[in-house]
Amino acid sequence: MTVADVRSGSRVPECDIRRTGLLPEHVTAFRRQGVLAVRGLLTQEELADVREAGKTLIDQAWSTRSMDDIVWTLESHLPDAAPTRIEYVVDKSRPIALLAGHPLLLRIMEQLVGPNLIPTWDSMVFKTTAGAPRLAWHRDAGLYDNAVGVTGMGRIIDAGIYLDPAPEDNCVWCIPESNYWSDERFTTTADRLNVSEWDTTGAVPAVMAPGDVLLHNILTLHGAPAVVGKQRRVIYFEYRPGEVEWQLGPHTEDYVGLKQQVLRSCVGMRAADPRFSDEEPFDYRPAESLQRWGDQPEIDTFRVPHEENWRW
């Protein structure tokens, strides 16, 4: 990849995080293009742990055929049904809770989302060898009025942590700078692209290796082709600024304190785990008026259901 490629938007910008850290040019590239590939965030050891955790959750889905917190391609009792997504994975798996306390990931998020970042959605999205349908071109959920003015620069971010390779024929594609498009241009373009089964006009592939993290602004138009016979698992953590959630939703104001408790617990669990004793834990320090964790009853679960904390 050349600098010219990245500048012209013909490639996803990338950051070799353990070699350079997050540089000003990475911040600007992400803010401009709405996407950034962070290479090599996970160590091999942590990657192995999280892969094992992912496998366990998917095996449980298959064996239980439960629809609680699990999205299936069809009703789960049907023979052709396959699971594609599991919600609240931080609550379901210790290695994923430890991952949610990853200091380098959280420092990147602090730079981009701001010091009052809170975790919102956490899930695993995956394609089993049973196959998965295309992901149509879309922006993510939970948008605001005047969304480009409010978050076009990328303050609401999905971090996709890859457990398996995502080559060009089985990866997310995105349209650089579409995070600044008007609603009308977004709708027209998505509708046009979604008419055919898989149209990548204007888009670039986000080719990822295991242990890489793809950051995308939730306003960036993205999609993925249908695929059969290939496994690909991604842990998604979404982050929002606490002050945006407080004043604009989509969750209630109380949600801020609840999810801050989750974040602090994950950071604490990781800091107490001997395997991470050589790391400097993330120092979570929102502005004083947004330190809301003491305002809420102490949580006994990391599962904070969206629908019980919804404002809209």
Next chain:
Amino acid sequence: MTVADVRSGSRVPECDIRRTGLLPEHVTAFRRQGVLAVRGLLTQEELADVREAGKTLIDQAWSTRSMDDIVWTLESHLPDAAPTRIEYVVDKSRPIALLAGHPLLLRIMEQLVGPNLIPTWDSMVFKTTAGAPRLAWHRDAGLYDNAVGVTGMGRIIDAGIYLDPAPEDNCVWCIPESNYWSDERFTTTADRLNVSEWDTTGAVPAVMAPGDVLLHNILTLHGAPAVVGKQRRVIYFEYRPGEVEWQLGPHTEDYVGLKQQVLRSCVGMRAADPRFSDEEPFDYRPAESLQRWGDQPEIDTFRVPHEENWRW
């Protein structure tokens, strides 16, 4: 100053820009506390030029007693009247236009405001030896509904470039983290502090040297004491994200393209000036959909009046 002072908010955080550049901890400190002192931005040579330009503008105010673009303590024909502020200084002075193209300043702004930054207000605010009244505790103008959600993290920034020393008895004071306060807490606190002539409860002084730049989030509560017999001149440049102006105002959408022309012209003037031939010019590259400079007639002035481009 110790790290503990800065972390506790008992001092203004600062960045020795030519030694370290803008580091992640500076970005986070600014986003959290709403203020950052950037030390030593101007060279001695550029500082001398801009000081001379400031002197010329103030001398002209005294000699003409004009009220066009000039704010006076009283009607300007009154014997005790003193000028305190001149608007549109980029249009009135070549050294100040060159300053508006400063690559290091603009790179800092790109990091904090985002790649679509546009310049909005430009003015010189000053205290002559004739004295100036206190600046009451306030947030700046042009706020949005749900302002903390929209810009609490500091995307709308006033950069105050100091031409004279601002010691503790003649400097701006600000309240760290008040950029995240609710309207009610802001109003209550400002009203309480403004009852007496000068109350600094909860505030910290922004002590500045000539050539330093004080960045403040427009939501950060700030004020300054009355002063007599001391000169202090500050060039203020405000910046906003183009996409915020486009979707939320306070100026019209057309204003974005007009002010982009001003910015590009200032950058070009500076790049063409032999005195700055050793600098790498600022590379202004907003997202394609926000490159609006070609949408407007070519400007023949850097004075783009707010009231002719007002949305609200």
